[in-house]
Amino acid sequence: MRRAMITGAADGIGRALAEYCAGAGYSILGVDVDAARSAVTGRDLQAQGAQIRFLQADLGDAPALDLLVAQLAEEAPVDLLIHNAGINAVGRFETLPMERQRAVMAVNFTAPMIITAGMLAFERIRPGGTVVFISSLSHFVGYPGAAVYAATKDGLAAYGRSLRVALAPQRIHVLVVFPGPTRTAHARRYSPDNSREDKRMPPTELAGQILRAVERRQWTLIPGWGNRLFAIAGRIAPRLMEQAMRKIIYEKLRGG
Numbered sequence: 001m002r003r004a005m006i007t008g009a010a011d012g013i014g015r016a017l018a019e020y021c022a023g024a025g026y027s028i029l030g031v032d033v034d035a036a037r038s039a040v041t042g043r044d045l046q047a048q049g050a051q052i053r054f055l056q057a058d059l060g061d062a063p064a065l066d067l068l069v070a071q072l073a074e075e076a077p078v079d080l081l082i083h084n085a086g087i088n089a090v091g092r093f094e095t096l097p098m099e100r101q102r103a104v105m106a107v108n109f110t111a112p113m114i115i116t117a118g119m120l121a122f123e124r125i126r127p128g129g130t131v132v133f134i135s136s137l138s139h140f141v142g143y144p145g146a147a148v149y150a151a152t153k154d155g156l157a158a159y160g161r162s163l164r165v166a167l168a169p170q171r172i173h174v175l176v177v178f179p180g181p182t183r184t185a186h187a188r189r190y191s192p193d194n195s196r197e198d199k200r201m202p203p204t205e206l207a208g209q210i211l212r213a214v215e216r217r218q219w220t221l222i223p224g225w226g227n228r229l230f231a232i233a234g235r236i237a238p239r240l241m242e243q244a245m246r247k248i249i250y251e252k253l254r255g256g
Helices: 012-023 035-047 062-073 098-121 147-170 185-190 203-215 225-236 238-254
Strands: 002-007 026-032 052-056 078-083 125-134 173-177
Touching (some): 002 012, 012 035, 012 203, 125 147, 225 238
């Protein structure tokens, strides 16, 4: 049986990914900080016939991250590693607490690099396997009001692109995903306007597109035509998109 490891697997996109992976015949190793939610997700998926268990870890805590890497060294190798866990800090950059900004960098950017390096060092990613990095549509259009989050997602995209070249001799594939707004509690928590939440992509749809991209050995994925159009606009008319994102997000965060 193929094996998948997913960070942030207890809820939202991570849970949807776990469900899709289980349906595709993977056993699942989830990593999450929320023990209670992990237990619920584990029971729900096991009731559906999935083989899933969780390791608890705060990816923003350096000692906890080191312990997790040591635990992973004792686990069986995986065919699919998905770096999904992420947090945000929204508001005016100069007023956001530095502790929160550092946490965003640690969870979103530092943890995926350390986990990947550790699993490669201990040969815990099988040849022919895939590493997936969940970046963000902000890579193309910016994210005023969440500059640190956007920076970490840009960093993941660059890391994944470079790692793809380095891992080619081992036949380990790398996919970078650039999702737009998704219908999750995470998005609801940080968005300044949830009045059009029903227009956001359901996490199950995103998970399905990611798994199909893994099977096709794609290098990148921008899920959804609307997101692809936004990405194209960000490339050819960056100033126009900056003005649009300022109106859509930043001015609402500032209260007008």
